[in-house]
Amino acid sequence: DQEKKKQAAEQSEDMTVCRLILTEMDKHDDGWPFLKPVNFKQFPAYKKYIRQPMDFTTMKNKLRDNQYKTRGDFAADVRLIFNNCQTFNEDDSEVGRAGHNMRKFFEVRWKQLLLTS
Numbered sequence: 001d002q003e004k005k006k007q008a009a010e011q012s013e014d015m016t017v018c019r020l021i022l023t024e025m026d027k028h029d030d031g032w033p034f035l036k037p038v039n040f041k042q043f044p045a046y047k048k049y050i051r052q053p054m055d056f057t058t059m060k061n062k063l064r065d066n067q068y069k070t071r072g073d074f075a076a077d078v079r080l081i082f083n084n085c086q087t088f089n090e091d092d093s094e095v096g097r098a099g100h101n102m103r104k105f106f107e108v109r110w111k112q113l114l115l116t117s
């Protein structure tokens, strides 16, 4: 019915915003540690300490496969990436700093798009 159609339209608008912000993070200079899943061969301890790995490519595939039902689900995975990063990396390290920078970029952009979309 009419109400359902409206909700579906908002839903797809929300996912457009998610795709947009993910593209921007993919291109960001500080995004390099997060583009692909952490390589367990390169970092054997990662698998032991990080229960739920996440990265931008995995998120792109989840978006494509319609696995995010709300913006909140999408934001939760982004925050998982940066929480994992803080768990595994010193703040004063290349990857640690990139994680803080990317989290800041995301949260500012996320609020901005929430208000304007």
Ligand SMILES: Cn1cc(C(=O)NCCN2CCCC2)ccc1=O
Pocket: 032, 033, 034, 038, 043, 084, 085, 088, 089, 095
């Ligand atoms: C999220 N995260 C990433 C790394 C990392 O070094 N990723 C980049 C690995 N190389 C970049 C080009 C080729 C592979 C280490 C710890 C960590 O928590």
